[in-house]
Amino acid sequence: MLMKSLSLENVSKSYGAADVLKNISLEAEEGEFVVLLGRSGCGKSTLLHAIAGLHPINKGNISIYGRVVNDIPTRQRDIAMVFQSYALYPNMTVADNIGFPLKMRGLQKPDITGKVLDVARTLQLEALLDRLPRQLSGGQRQAIGRSLVRDPKIFLFDEPLSNLDASLRVEMRAEIKQLHQRIGKTIVYVTHDQIEAMTLATKIVILNKGEIQQIGTPAEVYHHPANLFVARFIGSPAISLLECTVEGRELAETLVCGKDEHQLNLPVRAADKLGHGKHVLLGLRPEHIRLGRHQGAAARASVGLVEPTGPEDVVFLDIGGQKAIARFPTNAVVQGQIIDIDLDVSRAVIFDAVSNQRLAANFI
Structure with missing residues (x-):
């Protein structure tokens, strides 16, 4: 039986009088690829940041593998986050960029080298380890490697492909899907792009104005929309x-x-x-x-x-x-x-x- 890697129970978040998240409840089993999907301003990034511990919540509980983490700082939640920006140090090689988090944790150089090589093989980056960020293509600059080297329990992706052109997004979608299949870790992924959601997710969470409209597989939200918002939002051409x-x-x-x-x-x-x-x-x-x-x-x-x-x-x-x-x-x-x-x-x-x-x- 699969474990619940992530559980949110009646999570709410407000800024003053503005309710950004309203009683959000959802669960992810170990190894699921959960996509938070919605228009700009729907609360999806705020929800991801709440899971990461970057935004404290006003109500509810967030649990990671059964441990309530509401008051646990980000660095102790055993998660890794990939943002929209590449966030690579321009004066460091790819190998040094990937291994930097381990260096900050005090690991010895031989241990860092071994872990960096393992990650490079997983991401098929062995030939690029000695290059600087400016020598990489947009897809190669994605900062997934720095997160992967930490071997976290959950990966959080905040619209990682939004800065790429259309053809490169297609290529990177395939890379991320294959990566998920290889590592088998839970991924929570934010996007406003329904094509990304439909092609990557095992479970889609559709948000509107801080509320969940439907949770289901890509086939369920497409063929059996719970309401008119979901029906109109999913599908191109539109229903x-x-x-x-x-x-x-x-x-x-x-x-x-x-x-x-x-x-x-x-x-x-x-x-x-x-x-x-x-x-x-x-x-x-x-x-x-x-x-x-x-x-x-x-x-x-x-x-x-x-x-x-x-x-x-x-x-x-x-x-x-x-x-x-x-x-x-x-x-x-x-x-x-x-x-x-x-x-x-x-x-x-x-x-x-x-x-x-x-x-x-x-x-x-």
């Missing part, structure tokens, strides 16, 4: 939301979406009856809208803007007077065309238009 009204009662409820000849009538079965006249939003990912007639809910749509992306086109549609986005094969449709589509409603999600919470409902 399409069709306004619908519930008609009927008892065992014969139907979602009526759109109007005129393009109106959709979708029979639905809800755990709790939706109620006649209730307003809901039907959420459809781009891949849930397919070209042609298959086995879904058939509909007609007019084609608006078509954006070529290379392997496919992102297509903006009008379905019953409402906007939607789909992915179609390249050059399959042109702007202004009226097309047949079907909707894979078996994978769609329904939200209450008032509370914005996901409803427990399935299509028949």
